[in-house]
Amino acid sequence: MPKKRNTDILSSPDAPNMFTGEAPLESAHKVWAKVDKELIYALGPNVHRSWTGRLSVSDACAFSVNLTAPTRFIASKIETQYFDDVQRLWAKHDVVAPPRQITISRPVSHMTPSASSLKNRQPGKALASHRPPALGASKIDASENTQPKATTTRYRTKASFERSDREMALNNTAVSDTPFGDTGASAFDGTARARMGESPRQRFTFDNFVVGAPNEFAFAVARQIASLDEPQYNPVVLHGANGIGKTHLLYAVQNAVEASDPTRRVKLISSEKFVNAFVSSVRGGGRDEIEAFKSSLRDVDVLIIDDAHFIADKPGSQEELLHTLISLVGEGRQVLIAADRHPDLIEKASDRLKSYLCSGLVCKISAADYELRLRILDRLIARRRETANATLAIPQNARDHLAARINATPRDLEGAFNQVVAQSELLGTPITLETIQETLSDSRYSKGMRLTVDKIQRAVAEEFGIALNDMTSKRRARDIARPRQVAMYLCKKLTKRSLPDIGRRFGGRDHTTVMHAVKRVDSLRAEDSVFNSRVSAVETTLKG
Numbered sequence: 001m002p003k004k005r006n007t008d009i010l011s012s013p014d015a016p017n018m019f020t021g022e023a024p025l026e027s028a029h030k031v032w033a034k035v036d037k038e039l040i041y042a043l044g045p046n047v048h049r050s051w052t053g054r055l056s057v058s059d060a061c062a063f064s065v066n067l068t069a070p071t072r073f074i075a076s077k078i079e080t081q082y083f084d085d086v087q088r089l090w091a092k093h094d095v096v097a098p099p100r101q102i103t104i105s106r107p108v109s110h111m112t113p114s115a116s117s118l119k120n121r122q123p124g125k126a127l128a129s130h131r132p133p134a135l136g137a138s139k140i141d142a143s144e145n146t147q148p149k150a151t152t153t154r155y156r157t158k159a160s161f162e163r164s165d166r167e168m169a170l171n172n173t174a175v176s177d178t179p180f181g182d183t184g185a186s187a188f189d190g191t192a193r194a195r196m197g198e199s200p201r202q203r204f205t206f207d208n209f210v211v212g213a214p215n216e217f218a219f220a221v222a223r224q225i226a227s228l229d230e231p232q233y234n235p236v237v238l239h240g241a242n243g244i245g246k247t248h249l250l251y252a253v254q255n256a257v258e259a260s261d262p263t264r265r266v267k268l269i270s271s272e273k274f275v276n277a278f279v280s281s282v283r284g285g286g287r288d289e290i291e292a293f294k295s296s297l298r299d300v301d302v303l304i305i306d307d308a309h310f311i312a313d314k315p316g317s318q319e320e321l322l323h324t325l326i327s328l329v330g331e332g333r334q335v336l337i338a339a340d341r342h343p344d345l346i347e348k349a350s351d352r353l354k355s356y357l358c359s360g361l362v363c364k365i366s367a368a369d370y371e372l373r374l375r376i377l378d379r380l381i382a383r384r385r386e387t388a389n390a391t392l393a394i395p396q397n398a399r400d401h402l403a404a405r406i407n408a409t410p411r412d413l414e415g416a417f418n419q420v421v422a423q424s425e426l427l428g429t430p431i432t433l434e435t436i437q438e439t440l441s442d443s444r445y446s447k448g449m450r451l452t453v454d455k456i457q458r459a460v461a462e463e464f465g466i467a468l469n470d471m472t473s474k475r476r477a478r479d480i481a482r483p484r485q486v487a488m489y490l491c492k493k494l495t496k497r498s499l500p501d502i503g504r505r506f507g508g509r510d511h512t513t514v515m516h517a518v519k520r521v522d523s524l525r526a527e528d529s530v531f532n533s534r535v536s537a538v539e540t541t542l543k544g
C-alpha cells in the first residue's frame with residue numbers, strides 16, 4: 001500500500017525542504033550566500049557593496065523569505081532598482097518550487113525582534129507572529145509593530161514607485177477630503193512619506209516651485225487662479241511631459257486657495273479616481289449613488305483634475321466629465337485640469353470634450369532648460385539643509401554636472417539628487433564631482449536612456465539634411481520619409497517609449513507606421529552599407 005503523504009507537514013510554514021531536509025531558515029541562509037556572490041557579478045562590486053550586499057536573511061518559512069536592509073532607504077532602493085535581480089537569482093538557487101516569495105524590509109532597531117526571536121527559537125516551535133508575509137499578502141500589517149516594516153510587495157514596479165508620492169496624494173484626496181492624515185495610508189505610503197520628509201500636499205506650494213522661462217506662463221496662470229474669486233479663464237488646462245511640475249502646480253493652487261479663504265471649497269482628484277468613482281456610482285445602480293457622485297464634484301468652488309488623459313478611452317466617463325465641466329463653468333466655478341499633452345492630442349477623447357477643454361485657456365509647461373534645472377537643484381539643496389542636513393555641501397562643479405547630465409524632467413533631477421544625497425549621508429562620504437559621476441553611472445540616468453525623441457529627430461534631420469518639422473509633416477517623398485523612418489527606428493531603439501507614443505510624436509502617426517519603419521530600417525541597414533554607416537553615425541553622436 002502506498003505510503004500516506006502527510007500534507008499537513010509539507011504545507012506547513014516550518015516544513016523542512018523536501019529535497020535537502022533543511023529547515024527553511026537554514027536553507028534560506030545557504031541560498032542567500034550563493035545569491036549574494038552572484039549579485040557582485042550581476043550588478044558590479046560598487047552597486048553590490050552599497051546596496052544589495054547590505055541585505056541579510058532575517059526570517060524564512062517554506063513559502064517566503066524576508067531579507068532585511070539596514071535602513072529604510074536602502075530597502076526602498078533595492079526594491080525599486082535591484083529587486084528583479086535578487087528575485088531572479090533567488091529563484092535560480094532555491095530548490096523550492098514555486099520559489100519562495102522574497103520580501104525586502106528594514107528593521108525597526110539593530111536587533112530586530114524577529115532576529116532575536118529566531119535566535120532564541122525553540123526547535124519545532126512555530127513563530128506565527130514572526131512569519132514573513134504570506135504569498136500575495138499586501139504590505140505589512142500595521143498591528144505587527146514588532147516586525148521589520150516591509151517597504152513594498154514583490155508586485156510593485158519601478159514606475160509605480162516613482163509615481164507613488166503623487167498618487168498617494170491623489171488617492172488620499174479622493175478617498176477623503178481630509179488633508180494628509182495617516183488614515184487609510186498604507187505602510188508603504190508611510191515609507192514614501194518618511195523618505196521625502198513631507199507629504200506632497202505640504203511640499204507642492206507656490207513657494208517651492210522654481211519659475212523659469214519654460215514654466216512661467218503656467219505658473220502665472222496658476223497664481224491667478226488661486227488669487228481670483230471669479231474665474232478669468234475657464235476651464236484652464238496645463239499640459240506638459242510627465243514629471244514636469246503639473247501636479248505640483250495643481251496642489252499649489254489648492255493650498256493657496258484654502259490658505260487665503262478656508263470657506264472656498266476646492267477638490268483635487270485624479271481622472272483615474274474620477275472614472276472609478278463614476279463607474280462605481282453607476283454600478284451601485286441607485287439614483288442616490290449617482291447623485292452623490294455628481295454633487296461631490298459639483299458642490300465645489302474650484303475643481304482640479306489631474307492626469308486628464310487617463311479618461312481618453314472611457315466614453316461614459318468622458319461624457320460625465322464633460323457635463324461636470326459644463327455645469328461648473330456655467331455656474332462660474334473654476335475648473336483646472338492637467339494632462340500630459342495638448343487636449344487636441346488626447347487620442348480617443350471625444351471631439352466635444354477636446355473642444356470644450358480648448359475653449360478656456362490651454363498652457364504648456366515646456367521642458368526645463370539647464371538654467372531652470374540648476375535653480376531647481378539649488379532649491380533642493382537649500383530645502384535639504386533646512387529640513388534634514390544643515391551641513392550638506394555640493395561643490396559647484398558637481399551641481400553643474402548634475403544639472404547638465406540630468407537633462408530630462410525636474411522629477412528625474414529630484415530623483416538623482418535624492419540618490420546622491422542619500423548615498424553620501426548613509427555612507428558618510430562627501431559629495432564630489434566624482435561621487436556624483438559614479439552614482440549616476442550605475443543608474444537609470446546613464447546617457448543613452450535619457451535621449452529624447454526631440455533630440456533624436458534633430459540629430460537625424462541634421463545628418464540627412466531635412467527640416468526638423470518634416471519629422472512631423474505629412475510629406476511622403478522618399479528623401480523626407482526615409483530619414484523620418486530612421487528617427488522612428490532610433491527612438492524605438494534608444495528610448496523606452498512605446499510604439500504608439502513614438503507615433504504620436506511624429507505628427508500623430510499610427511503605431512503600425514512606426515513598426516513598419518523599424519523593420520524597414522533594420523533590413524536596409526543589412527542591405528546597404530552606406531545607409532548603415534549614416535545611421536550608425538547618428539547613433540554614435542546621440543550616445544555621445
Ligand SMILES: Nc1ncnc2c1ncn2[C@@H]1O[C@H](COP(=O)(O)OP(=O)(O)OP(=O)(O)O)[C@@H](O)[C@H]1O
Nearest residue numbers: 166208209210241242243244245246247248410411
Ligand atoms: N519648477 C519646479 N520647481 C520645483 N520642483 C519642481 C518643478 N517642476 C517639477 N518639480 C518637482 O518635480 C516632481 C515631479 O513633478 P510633478 O509630480 O508635478 O510632475 P507632473 O507633471 O505632474 O508629472 P505626471 O505627468 O507624471 O503627473 C515633483 O517633486 C515636483 O515638486
